[in-house]
Amino acid sequence: MSSELVQVLALLGVAIAMFISGRPRLDAVALIMIVLLPLTGIIDMNEALAGFSDPNIVLVAALFVLGEGLVRTGVAQHVGDWLVKHGGSSETRLLALLMLAVGLMGSFMSSTAVVAIFIPIVIRIAQQTGVAAGQLLMPVSVAGLISGMMTLVATTPNLIVNSELMRHGAEGFGFFTITPIGVPVLLLAIAYMAVARRRLRGESGSTSGGRPSLNDWVDQYKLHDRAFRLAVQADSPLVGRSLEGLGLGPASDAHVIALERQHTLRREVLRVSADTEIRAGDILLLDVESKAFDVPALCERYALHKLPISGAYFTDQSRDVGMAEAVIPVDSTLVDTTGSESRLLAQHGLTVVGLRRGRVTHAHGLESARLKVGDTLLLVGPWQAIRALQTDGHDLVGLSLPQEGGALLAAPRRAPHAVFCLLLVIGLMLSGAVPNVQAAIAGCLLMGLFRCIDLDSAYRAIHWRSLILIIGMLPFSLALQRTGGIDLAADGLLALVGSYGIRPVLACLFVLCSLIGLVIANTATAVLMAPVALALAQHLDASPYPFAMMVALAASAGFMTPISSPVNTLVSTAGNYSFGDFVKIGLPLAVMVGAVSVLLVPWLLPP
Structure with missing residues (x-):
């Protein structure tokens, strides 16, 4: 092993250690590696x-935008409503x-976004x-996760593997090349989960329609007797002052969630911030979390x-x-903070009045509650503020609206256009x-x-952190190839099982x-393992396609731990799952998916 390879492996080990610890966040680790790798001279x-x-980076960005269009026009929400209506009693x-709906939507959208959308639907x-x-x-x-096995564009690892194939002179996969494997795997998973889900704990939901x-939501989060409308009289000392001077900010037991102001011909409900100036005649809409708070x-x-x-x-003011x-996703800046510390919510003038963690709802002590991945927040504020939040960033996803907000979608009449x-x-x-990236753009x-x-929503829809993670890991592939690390890994696998035939090598x-995917993101797994797979094929003088396909499939089979994939992390809190729940459900499924893959891949893609 050369000294240059030792340097690359050391940096890779440092990156993996930071991935596992979660500090700094993934995209920052990728940027650090972009700076450090050239210092080795490799x-x-x-x-x-x-x-x-890389065209695939642009393609991934474009797919994020297409998925956002489906969300903004209500296509995703309509699918959820259809399920609620036609699910029946079985x-x-x-x-x-x-599972079929998630698998289908995840074939063309970010699986993390799809799962976030479906968490509130499942609760309903x-x-x-x-x-x-x-x-x-x-x-x-x-x-x-299995939706990543449905189409070429379903998940980023597929595109990375496909790019590596083309870089080695192969034609690449077709749009539906992976589908004949993904469909049986999804059907197998449905049959397995129909039985295995009974091993998961959880209380039954209450009856509602x-x-x-x-x-x-008022009943579920116990918000009765918390609302007050307080009119500012002309002699109030608050006139001309900001809300900050009232001392009713997000960290207190009472919060001004909105402000009614009479204009010449109409009354308007305004979103509020710390510097909102109070005028005589304004009406403060006050949420009082603590019964000990003295409103009189x-x-x-x-003088209110x-x-x-x-x-x-x-x-009674549901029009305004x-x-x-x-839902709080994996990479949200809200994780390990309190709702009162959120600049995003303060910017939009929204207040956290409820928190659901697993099946337990909380409506008190929210100002000090540390937020976790998968927590569901109940936000209250003017509809205009909620609409603005729908198009702003990735700190909160899976926005679920009540019946009264059904018309709040940014472009509800454009759903047919989005599908087209x-x-x-x-x-x-x-x-x-045309090339795939050109079609997506x-x-x-x-x-x-x-x-x-x-355009603003399109730029916000792009998950820049994911793109930076991919870009930062790609140089490792080149460095490992130049230092002989790829060939070393391929030789090791061949020495272990190469004499037993193609299927044992694929297994x-x-x-x-799968083991690497337990500790690092599936995107990084694909970046590191795709060159190894192609090197294996070259050493065996075999077609590269089945080996590349196995990497793509394994990258989408991270069922075994809550940190294997962002979608697992999202549901781990919402479903109140333990680490052991993922192991006892995910390990047998991963074994079955591996067996099906080893059986079907050489048949569909002869080596």
Whole structure:
């Protein structure tokens, strides 16, 4: 082993250690490696930055935009509503429909986004049918992972493997090359989860129907008697001052969630921030979390007049004031913070009034509650603020709206146009008339032309952290090839099982990828293992396609731990799962998927 290879392996070990610890975050680790790898002299800075010009990076970015168009136009939400309506009373039918829907949508959208969208849908289904949500959420994450086995563009590792094939002079995979393997795997997973889900704990949901209403959330989160409307009188010392001077910020026991202001001909409900100036005649909409908070004393001190409220928790003002549930994803800046510390929520003028962790809801002590991945937040504020949040970043995903907010979608009448754009992109990719990246960019431009998405939303939809992770890991592949690390790994695998035939080699490759995927992201796994797979094929004088396909399949088979994939991490909290739940459910499934892959891949792609 050369000294140069030792340097590369040492840097790779440092990167993996940082991935496991989660500090710093993944994209920062990738940028650190871009800086450090050229210092070894094995690659230069231009080669370290070459990923920024990779067509597959642009393709991944374009796919994020296409997926956002489906969300903004309500296509994703309509699928969830259809499931709630047609799921029926059969638990097995519900599970099959859920997994099929997630698998289908995940074939063309980010699986993390799809699973985030379906978490509140599953909670609603559990409430409607009495099925334990914990018995449905893990099947959803399994289907989200398997959706990566459905099409070429379903997940980033597929594109990375395909790019490596083309870099070695092969033609690459077709759009549906992986589908004949993904469909049987999905059906197998549905049958397995129909039985295995019963080993998952979880309480049955309460009976309720359809999409929740504002009143349903008021009951669920116990928000009764927390709402007050306080009119600012002309002699109030607050007139001309900012809300910050009132001392009712996010970290207190009471929060001003919105402000009513009378204009010349109409009354308007405004979002608020710390510097919102109070005027005489304004009406403060106050949420009081603690029963110990003295509202009469507040009114007396600041010359405020208490007004009557006819509905429970501002539901009588549902045309102006709304609620939304949102899920905290893996890479959210809200993780390990409190809602009161969120600049995102403060910027939009939204207040956290409820928290659901697993099947337990919390409505008190939220100002000090540390947020975790998979937590569901109940947000309240003006509808305009909720709409703005729908298009802003990735700190909160899976925004679920009540019945009253059904018309809040950014472009609800553009759903047919969004579906048309998606089908056109798929058709262009299948025809081969233009490169895949060109087809995807054309689809994004059409989404903009049809007003399914605007440019600002398109840029925000791109998951830049994921792209930086890919770009930062790509130089490792080149460095390992130049230092002989790829050949060393291939020789080791061949020495272990090479004499037993192609299928044992493929099985060993699947196992190795799965083990690596336990501790690092599946994207990084694909970057590191795709060159090893192609080197194996070259040493065996065999076709590269089955070996590349095994890497792609293994990258989407991370069922075994809550940190194997972002979708697992998302549902681990929402479903109140333990580490052991993932092992006892995921390990047998991973073994079965590996067996099916080893059986089908050489048959579909002869070596």
